[in-house]
Amino acid sequence: MKIRAGIVGSAGYTGGEMLRLLINHPDVEIVFVHSNSNGGNLISDVHTDLLGDTELRFTEELLQDIDVLFLCVGHGTAKKFLEENPVAAGIKIIDLSQDFRLAEAAGNDWVYGLPELNRERIKTAGFIANPGCFATCIQLGLLPLAAKGLIMNEVHISGTTGSTGAGQGLSPTSHFSWRNNNLSVYKAFDHQHLNEIGQSMVQLDPAFDVPLTFIPQRGDFARGILTAIYLDSDLTEEEALAIYEEYYATHPFTHVSRKNIDLKQVVNTSKGFVHVQKHGGKLLITSIIDNLLKGASGQAVQNMNLMFGLDERRGLRLKASAF
Amino acid sequence: MKIRAGIVGSAGYTGGEMLRLLINHPDVEIVFVHSNSNGGNLISDVHTDLLGDTELRFTEELLQDIDVLFLCVGHGTAKKFLEENPVAAGIKIIDLSQDFRLAEAAGNDWVYGLPELNRERIKTAGFIANPGCFATCIQLGLLPLAAKGLIMNEVHISGTTGSTGAGQGLSPTSHFSWRNNNLSVYKAFDHQHLNEIGQSMVQLDPAFDVPLTFIPQRGDFARGILTAIYLDSDLTEEEALAIYEEYYATHPFTHVSRKNIDLKQVVNTSKGFVHVQKHGGKLLITSIIDNLLKGASGQAVQNMNLMFGLDERRGLRLKASAF
């Protein structure tokens, strides 16, 4: 029997990716695809690449006869939506916004859905707060160290994200004429994802107490995040590699590369690559993900797979675009 | 029992795509991956995005214990390879070069592997000449008309291809500093794919006898082909649409879009989209494919599926990158 899924906020980027993934997922039946603005329209009239892949239409109704609900609405809207639309007991919820990521605000019912951190808790969770895209990429770079209590100095992070990270809203910084061949810093030191990263660090290492210094950049590509992270460390390169390889040995989507990595290796997949180098006293970790997949909808499906007892990679063995 | 496949020329773009597809194909076992220059190396050391997806290594040997051989070597090299390396009887061959596309030169053993043209012949073929990328895109735009004998005037074609169409060899026109944000015409009126297109036109319409005028361009993107084709025609737009929709009704990868199309709708998929408009006496057909998939390796897998009695879409329901 298939998992019956509903999607809310399905006209946006992450909603579209959710559709692209679930349409081909062998164990999922999409029951409804909610959109206030597109009710009645063919999905393939909005996500036009889906022509030939689905005859589904958006609905304005929210059917309750589902097993799992994916919330792909904006930050702030998810919480409000759930207040206004009570979901029947027993329906699992996976929320892609930031509304329930911080335990302090979300309460104990919500599990932070980063499988590389919380796989066992996710398996039995009812409600999942899906991590942020930058948060995912940076945590993949830090989890193995934090788990060993080895982050004892300020962590320096620079990261660059594709334009889809900012959503499909039109803005001066999403205009092609501006963004093409351009680069800029934004939200330096203040990116909202630092909170959820800090929470995970403390979860793994209650003694964690160093600053995370983060310079995000807007890149001139549509998909992907690359972060470069370094800190002072006594580990040798081989020791660090061993720690990373051991940590990720059982995680099917995150791989430790012994070679230098580049963003397009993971674009259009749900994988994350991590690379570790030692330079003098500095340990450098670079990590890459596709912001819409491992950084959003792919991870949401990975969480669903875990919640329903499926193989974690079910429906997620995606061909890399590579070029 | 799985189809046992071998790949020759697997270090290039189309060889890499073949690997990306076959690794996830549920009915295929990759038996060997031949590369003279990379023998013994991990595939994921060359196609680095495949880290975590395969532990296979390139071999220098050619094992004969296979059901199908994919030839991903250069034009001219395929023919030579088969002369120097006789393939055991019963092994099916799918050649991605242009060496066997023209019946006159290839002889009757080879079937031109465009499923939208030759599906039934492909099913029983032993040897398949996989079509060229531009040739595929243009033919998708012309087949329905040719099949009705409705191409009675000069056909005007402009088309733009991504950089992967030129292979991974380094050349001034593949240098990023040059090609980024650039555009140029090449091989005007003389593109080698015109021959195979003409052959197909005559196959469908023995009376076909009009010029195909083609201006190819180098685009500043890595993947994809868009062609715009027009000719004088008496058909109304609705008549033309009906002809196209009827022709492609049973073809699972080629879809007639009622909306204007854009290249990224099919990038990283094995689909083709065709759009038809009438303007005065001109019928305009635009068509799009991913040059490495529907234009090369995806179509090769589609042919393999047909040759082995599988569903045509087996292993080819690829998530579009969309952005």
Place this chain on the structure above:
Amino acid sequence: MKIRAGIVGSAGYTGGEMLRLLINHPDVEIVFVHSNSNGGNLISDVHTDLLGDTELRFTEELLQDIDVLFLCVGHGTAKKFLEENPVAAGIKIIDLSQDFRLAEAAGNDWVYGLPELNRERIKTAGFIANPGCFATCIQLGLLPLAAKGLIMNEVHISGTTGSTGAGQGLSPTSHFSWRNNNLSVYKAFDHQHLNEIGQSMVQLDPAFDVPLTFIPQRGDFARGILTAIYLDSDLTEEEALAIYEEYYATHPFTHVSRKNIDLKQVVNTSKGFVHVQKHGGKLLITSIIDNLLKGASGQAVQNMNLMFGLDERRGLRLKASAF
């Protein structure tokens, strides 16, 4: 004594380019830079690249004490603006919109400002209708033939434009996530610039009476237009080249290249390159310009130079970006 210039609509792309050019023009003094929405603001707060180059501010007033007025407002707005804001006698006007390009509608006071067509008339004109960007690029490809009465067959044109051609308004097709690495056809056969091109053809060759068939495309770059034009012709390649070279011998911005051309050769310059090839009975002409310079503001300055008796290249010897 310097030419006193005013600019209206100076917050847009062409207005910005006008400022970038006039600020460095040795014979021009910018008297006012009008913008309703930005009155009082520093120009360098809007065109931020001009930091360090000018301390000028936008004004809401229209000062009359000028020699020349550049109108950089939208199509339709220019005409309305002049009706609502009578310009003092003796002030020359250069309008970059399409409002006055067609003599039938504009009347005899306006000269179509394509120096390669109308240089002598421009020198004595009071009012200039600056040509469209596609119109300029295509005409550079056709003028020499039309002047000889040698366009006797249907003309087939495909052309691709950068995103700045669509202005800085936000729209789905100007969103970076969509346009990056994408390509699409728009306004096939119906582009509004065909009218002004046709008018010029008839001006040069009153017997001109063949269709101009034009397929425009949206390219994934910010600046530039490349058009590929062909027609049946009895000319040899050398005859054609001689005609083009003779025609442009005295025009300092338009050059006949004996080598294949590519878009970036002219990006960020006010030059146009034309290349001619013969293939069988077809004459192929490719032409390239920067849509914002030779296709808009650069040509406006060229017209100003001619109107005020300056060297045509004054202030327009721009360094190509080349890469």
Place this chain on the structure above:
Amino acid sequence: MKIRAGIVGSAGYTGGEMLRLLINHPDVEIVFVHSNSNGGNLISDVHTDLLGDTELRFTEELLQDIDVLFLCVGHGTAKKFLEENPVAAGIKIIDLSQDFRLAEAAGNDWVYGLPELNRERIKTAGFIANPGCFATCIQLGLLPLAAKGLIMNEVHISGTTGSTGAGQGLSPTSHFSWRNNNLSVYKAFDHQHLNEIGQSMVQLDPAFDVPLTFIPQRGDFARGILTAIYLDSDLTEEEALAIYEEYYATHPFTHVSRKNIDLKQVVNTSKGFVHVQKHGGKLLITSIIDNLLKGASGQAVQNMNLMFGLDERRGLRLKASAF
């Protein structure tokens, strides 16, 4: 009387930019343009954008009758070239390689040609070692602090460069199919420009003794460098701004922006923009240049202007491409 200039290594990127600049420089006469591989060829056959701008040809001879020699050859080659081709006394030399940047190796005859650091010494210098591109961008971000002795903590730098920074040699990381929409880290902590930056820091602040930690990245654009630099600092944002604005008040190409900056503001100009923000105890400085202009050939011309008593901006008031 014009400055008589010769260029060696003129077929590469920086040689090409040197030509693009000097051709339009009102006080320079290009006497010879040396290239071993292109001797006798038209410059516009190699730098094809220069068609219509120059009739000059490359020469294999080195004429001595010049006032200034620009060396645009590779690192290591410059030193060797001067050993094998003694330059007549009195001829000024500006070398764009790294061969003479470090005083220890170069000796006292060579002045490090960063006008924002050494303007007075440059004016009287005979031999100039033109700074590296990353080195220029980073130093523009650090000079004001170093001059006040205010760099007392480790400096953290991330920077991204365009593909032209790697020269026009073909390599896997310069292939369009790879680099398009890609991003990667290289030479982390080890970039060769750190040496010349450190030398300048000590020149301004003999007590300078903190690490410079630098993560360079390969960006997917052709031109430009953006660096983000931060360090712990007691300065308030206003104090820092005042220091930067005072330092650059007399430097015509380097501007302190009060608004966030983005790379394209300076592309195709010889300007540098610096932006300063304070976040908690961290001072963030972002800086941008065009790697080929302020980072190479533009700065070489700026140095020439200073050496010959010209206005520093002579021939360098370049129109930004902006888009």
